[in-house]
Amino acid sequence: MTSTALRHRAEYVGYRTLATAFSFLPFPVQRVVAYGLGWFGGSVLRVRRAVVDENLLRAFPDESQAWRDRVARESYRHLVREAVAMTRFTRLGPETIRARVDFEGDAEAREAIASGTGIVIVSGHLGNWELGGATLASKGFPVTAAVARQSNPLFNEDVSATRRSMEIDAVFRDQGYRPFLRAIRKGRMLAMVADQNVHSGAVFVDFFGVPAATATGPAVLAMRSGAPLYLAVCIRVPGSYDRYRIPARFVPVHEDDSVQSVVQRYTTMFEEWIREYPDQYFWHHRRWKTRPPEE
Numbered sequence: 001m002t003s004t005a006l007r008h009r010a011e012y013v014g015y016r017t018l019a020t021a022f023s024f025l026p027f028p029v030q031r032v033v034a035y036g037l038g039w040f041g042g043s044v045l046r047v048r049r050a051v052v053d054e055n056l057l058r059a060f061p062d063e064s065q066a067w068r069d070r071v072a073r074e075s076y077r078h079l080v081r082e083a084v085a086m087t088r089f090t091r092l093g094p095e096t097i098r099a100r101v102d103f104e105g106d107a108e109a110r111e112a113i114a115s116g117t118g119i120v121i122v123s124g125h126l127g128n129w130e131l132g133g134a135t136l137a138s139k140g141f142p143v144t145a146a147v148a149r150q151s152n153p154l155f156n157e158d159v160s161a162t163r164r165s166m167e168i169d170a171v172f173r174d175q176g177y178r179p180f181l182r183a184i185r186k187g188r189m190l191a192m193v194a195d196q197n198v199h200s201g202a203v204f205v206d207f208f209g210v211p212a213a214t215a216t217g218p219a220v221l222a223m224r225s226g227a228p229l230y231l232a233v234c235i236r237v238p239g240s241y242d243r244y245r246i247p248a249r250f251v252p253v254h255e256d257d258s259v260q261s262v263v264q265r266y267t268t269m270f271e272e273w274i275r276e277y278p279d280q281y282f283w284h285h286r287r288w289k290t291r292p293p294e295e
Contacts, residue, residue: 034077034084035080038076048284074279075278078236097134103135117184119230121191125282131234133191144180144191145170145190147163149174197287197289206267222262228250231269
């Protein structure tokens, strides 16, 4: 067995051991431990803390350092807490998800699905994005999710099995546009997370006042298929016992729009939600890594 395979196995065993141990803890204890792990990772080990601090300074230059430090700490706690919550929801099943998550665009989505046109939903790493897809599937929507392959194949299979158990049809993004177009034309709901840096095939749009290389997939697929385009995120309701809401906003797509203008439109809308819930955003990714040619 190669060193890479051994490392993958060790990572996976550690993850499964931690997830299993958490599942036996009462909810209040889970929450305290998750907060402690988030604090330890962000403030003691400082995992990717330089990236988080740099991103927050770029996005919120007018806020105080104390404010940015608080948001950074909360973002680590949020990340661990939501990973634990997702494990718990997977075990409890669709009925619990339906009871605890309110999809505010339900009526409009059902009308679009009933018409047979399909829907393109673009989302981002805000709140609990995995729970968002699981919620839509639990409420009876035919969901196809565009997903990235994990570098660790054991994680890849584990995540894929979880999505299958929640009746989400996951299609890897490296398979090209055709599977996604087929899903839309079959009247399915295509969910795509498209807020991270991409190295090729991107357009540069304004994100917190800085050009950011952004994937074009949701815009291209909506424009090619004629399906309505929505921006949706799964936000944790503050102070709640695992309660969430999924607000959905229609993204207008006009006949004379360019792909870049559509991407800019939903990126701007997404930024507004991040500004409202900065502590629930995934600041740990190098969002502005790829720079425009002129830079």
